[in-house]
Amino acid sequence: MLPLSIGPTNSALMIxxxxxxxDQKKLLANMGFVPGEVIKLISQNDGNVIVGIKDGRVAIAEKMARRIMVEEVKHANLR
Structure with a gap:
């Protein structure tokens, strides 16, 4: 497991x-960041992390991204 903030770009990652x-966990859950969800790290810049999640994209602060532990998933269907 590694923090989302240092995860590989354009790879399927499971939370x-x-x-x-x-309150921080609830905020992330409301945005779709829940254990078991497969996401894609799109980019990182200026202290923000852009993540593909469900059918959209979300920008979160790098500090928040450090709280999300992920593992790379092989053979995942990314959007």
Missing amino acids: KKISGKD
Whole structure:
């Protein structure tokens, strides 16, 4: 497992664990960041991380991305 903030770009990543305070976890969950969800790290710039999740893209702060632990998934269907 590694933090989303240093994950490989344009690869399928499965969310394994989210750390932080309950309100931070709830905010991330409301955006679709939940354990078991497959996402794609699109880019990182200026302290922000752009993530493909479900049918859209979301920008989150790098600090938040460090709380999301992921594993690379082989053979995933990315959008």
